[in-house]
Each structure stands twice: as structure tokens, then as C-alpha cells.
Amino acid sequence: MTTANLLSELKGLRVLVLHPQDAEAQIVLGHLQRIGCEVQQRWPVPERLPQGVDVVLLSIELDQRPAIERLVDNLDEQAPPIIAIVGYENPSMLQLVLLSQPAAVIERPLRPFGLLTQLLIARSFWRRRVAMLAEIRKLEIRQSAVSRISMAKTLLMARHGFSEPQAHQRIQRDAMAQRCSMDVVAQQIIDNDSPERAPP
Known part of the structure; x- marks a missing residue:
């Protein structure tokens, strides 16, 4: 410099x-x-x-x-x-x-x-x-989203007998339909707000 x-x-x-x-x-x-x-x-x-x-x-x-x-x-x-x-x-x-x-x-x-x-x-x-803290926050948010999606898949598997790939596809499909992230759909499922659908 x-x-x-x-x-x-x-x-x-x-x-x-x-x-x-x-x-x-x-x-x-x-x-x-x-x-x-x-x-x-x-x-x-x-x-x-x-x-x-x-x-x-x-x-x-x-x-x-x-x-x-x-x-x-x-x-x-x-x-x-x-x-x-x-x-x-x-x-x-x-x-x-x-x-x-x-x-x-x-x-x-x-x-x-x-x-x-x-x-x-x-x-x-x-x-x-500051850069390190920002990166840590991103990782925490990402990990939190992964945990919610995993929990939502577990709920779908328990409620509807989905396989893990089917549960993942269900969340992915709903996210595309709603034009939102899979994390948002996962939270909806956890809150029991997601509409019931048959497995793909």
C-alpha cells in the first residue's frame, strides 16, 4: 500500500x-x-x-x-x-x-x-x-435451515410414510410452487401449516 x-x-x-x-x-x-x-x-x-x-x-x-x-x-x-x-x-x-x-x-x-x-x-x-463474524452468521443461518429441513422431512416421513427422497422432493416442489426457499416450506410443515398432499 x-x-x-x-x-x-x-x-x-x-x-x-x-x-x-x-x-x-x-x-x-x-x-x-x-x-x-x-x-x-x-x-x-x-x-x-x-x-x-x-x-x-x-x-x-x-x-x-x-x-x-x-x-x-x-x-x-x-x-x-x-x-x-x-x-x-x-x-x-x-x-x-x-x-x-x-x-x-x-x-x-x-x-x-x-x-x-x-x-x-x-x-x-x-x-x-467483522468479516469473520459475518461468515459465522451465514454458517449459523445455513445450519439452522438444514436442521429445519431435516426436521420437516422427518415429519413428512412419519405422517405420510414418505421415503427420505420423497419428503425432500415434496419440500422442494412446494418451495418452487410458492417461489420461496425450502427453509420457509420446512417451517410451514413444522408449524403444521403446509397443505396435505399425496406423495409424488
Whole structure:
């Protein structure tokens, strides 16, 4: 990816900086604005993320642990990626970092150098995660449909003495006649709404 493409990726990126209002935060806010990001800053850590956020920079502070826990608990599958800002390492701090489920980590003292890379890594991680979740949803829907069709065939076989191929053909034929999916017909049969027909 060229430098122009990298900057295009970041231009207009909506970044929420959850960090105390200090000189360090001003450095980061200024750099984000210079590379074209739309930036807002909040502190202390809110209970929920506001709408319209693409990336979150989260300062990991031990005194904010309850707030960070509430924030993480309120995140859904489509939540933007978190970049954790860490000042030092000890067991309590590392535990809180892991709790925040970051896509990337930045160490203090904060500097503009490397921030662009971490933003791109976080966005790439988020896109892969969303794509993976979408694929999982498709598989779940497909498996659910297969289960319903199998149940409907079992009911037809029990009610009418159909063979498995006959039951399948019955569902397939009704789906074609109704111009709907076999899954819809299967649900009708399960709900006992499908009209009675003789085996083919």
C-alpha cells in the first residue's frame, strides 16, 4: 500500500481519545488531526461509546478499572477497535490491558511516530473480525435451515410414510410452487401449516 493510500485510509477516520486532558493527549490529538482524522477526546472513561466512532484510543489507568470494565461489558460485536495506551507493566496493568481486548497497544511516553501504524493495524484487525463474524452468521443461518429441513422431512416421513427422497422432493416442489426457499416450506410443515398432499 502506497503512502497516498495509507493517508486515504486514515482521512476522515473518527477517533475517540479516552485520555486525561494533559500535554500528552494534546500531542496525540494534534497529530491525529494533522493526518486527517476526526477527533474527539473524553475523560473519565464513559460507560458506553458514543455513536459514530471508528477507533478508540484508551488510556489504561488502574483507577479507571471499574469504568473500563463497564465500557467493555457494553461493547457489541460491531464495536470499533481499541488501541490501549500503557504507561508501565505490572500484573494489575497487564490484566486490565487484556480485559480491554485491544487490537493494538501503544507505550508511553506517547509520540506521533508509530501512531499511524497502530491505527492501520487496529482497522485491519477490525475488518477481519467483522468479516469473520459475518461468515459465522451465514454458517449459523445455513445450519439452522438444514436442521429445519431435516426436521420437516422427518415429519413428512412419519405422517405420510414418505421415503427420505420423497419428503425432500415434496419440500422442494412446494418451495418452487410458492417461489420461496425450502427453509420457509420446512417451517410451514413444522408449524403444521403446509397443505396435505399425496406423495409424488
